[in-house]
Amino acid sequence: MNTQSIRVKIADYAALKEEGMLITVGLGSCVGVALYDSSAKVAGLAHILLSDSSLFKNQSNPGKFADTALPLLLEDMARFGARPNRIKAKIAGGSQLFSFENKTLSVGEKNIASVRSVLAGLRVPITSEDVGGSVGRTMKVMAADGTVLVSTVGNGEREL
Amino acid sequence: MPELNQDFKLDILKEVGNIGAGNATTSLSQLLNYQRVDMYVPEVDLCPLDEIPDLLGGAEKPVQGVFIKAPGDISFYTVFLMGEESAQSLVTNLTGREHSLDGEMGRSVLLEVGNIVTAAYLNALSYMTDLTFLPEPPQLAVDMAGAILGTVLAEANVAEDYILVLKTAFSTDSGDIDGNFLIIPDIDALDTVVKLLIDGVAK
Numbered sequence: 043m044n045t046q047s048i049r050v051k052i053a054d055y056a057a058l059k060e061e062g063m064l065i066t067v068g069l070g071s072c073v074g075v076a077l078y079d080s081s082a083k084v085a086g087l088a089h090i091l092l093s094d095s096s097l098f099k100n101q102s103n104p105g106k107f108a109d110t111a112l113p114l115l116l117e118d119m120a121r122f123g124a125r126p127n128r129i130k131a132k133i134a135g136g137s138q139l140f141s142f143e144n145k146t147l148s149v150g151e152k153n154i155a156s157v158r159s160v161l162a163g164l165r166v167p168i169t170s171e172d173v174g175g176s177v178g179r180t181m182k183v184m185a186a187d188g189t190v191l192v193s194t195v196g197n198g199e200r201e202l
Numbered sequence: 203m204p205e206l207n208q209d210f211k212l213d214i215l216k217e218v219g220n221i222g223a224g225n226a227t228t229s230l231s232q233l234l235n236y237q238r239v240d241m242y243v244p245e246v247d248l249c250p251l252d253e254i255p256d257l258l259g260g261a262e263k264p265v266q267g268v269f270i271k272a273p274g275d276i277s278f279y280t281v282f283l284m285g286e287e288s289a290q291s292l293v294t295n296l297t298g299r300e301h302s303l304d305g306e307m308g309r310s311v312l313l314e315v316g317n318i319v320t321a322a323y324l325n326a327l328s329y330m331t332d333l334t335f336l337p338e339p340p341q342l343a344v345d346m347a348g349a350i351l352g353t354v355l356a357e358a359n360v361a362e363d364y365i366l367v368l369k370t371a372f373s374t375d376s377g378d379i380d381g382n383f384l385i386i387p388d389i390d391a392l393d394t395v396v397k398l399l400i401d402g403v404a405k
Contacts (some may be wrong), residue, residue, distance in 0.1 A: 068261035068348020140341035149356040178349025
């Protein structure tokens with residue numbers, strides 16, 4: 043058995059075809075975006091740290107931001123034969139670990155809102171989600187069938 | 203001012219850490235009913251973002267994190283992180299009893315220690331640079347190291363690729379305890395601080 047497992051680190055993204063698994067560990071206010079084209083059996087996963095690259099002067103890593111990471115991930119998936127119009131998304135994360143008295147949106151909520159609007163702009167529908175709350179999450183995507191598993195500290199995995 | 207090399211900058215920031223550790227030692231010792239406690243900073247590094255979770259034992263490892271926002275002349279965001287075992291022995295040592303980490307006593311001890319470590323560092327920095335910092339009340343979270351780190355980075359709203367990591371070690375009569383003290387500045391702020399520190403020395 044030589045099943046490939048790719049770890050997607052913070053502010054990173056990756057794509058995989060047919061075999062193996064993409065995993066990202068420790069999503070707090072970050073949002074994990076799992077993309078899948080079931081015809082081409084191509085999976086993608088991004089670990090989004092911040093909502094909007096235009097708010098920052100340091101944009102050396104486009105993987106950090108929702109608006110820059112997701113189009114690049116779609117390009118990577120297209121190289122494996124995925125077609126944008128067949129891709130569907132599942133998202134997890136965007137929680138609030140620290141209980142600040144927020145007058146405005148928490149960073150987690152901002153990230154969720156931004157991911158939703160970027161995906162809508164790319165015409166990728168969100169079919170399932172596990173977002174918000176106050177716990178960190180780990181997210182896995184299987185390249186064979188697009189199964190997405192989400193787990194939290196002290197709790198087992200559940201399918202998204 | 204000539205371009206300073208990275209090692210030199212880190213040495214200066216480590217020295218601030220050691221002076222801060224001296225301050226923290228006094229406060230911690232008071233908290234410990236004047237039991238002997240030493241804190242020191244064995245290592246300071248600028249770490250790439252994606253390597254920090256590994257430094258903490260992996261992104262999925264549960265850790266205790268005390269997060270403090272310190273706005274002021276220059277805004278600092280700090281997080282003091284401890285593994286479950288270290289946090290447990292710290293609480294036991296400080297209170298002289300076993301307390302659950304998620305109970306009220308456990309939580310307030312961790313918050314207080316995070317507070318002391320942060321205040322000690324910022325006080326040292328403030329004393330040496332004349333900068334003013336106004337730390338807000340500490341916030342505690344217990345979760346995966348990666349989740350806490352990502353949240354802190356997003357809260358700090360910085361897009362830097364490096365974070366200043368000060369390893370901290372406490373030695374008490376009842377054993378040694380390790381922690382990590384992370385400072386998330388923007389890199390310009392760090393340069394400003396280093397320059398002020400050098401000017402101070404040259405005076």
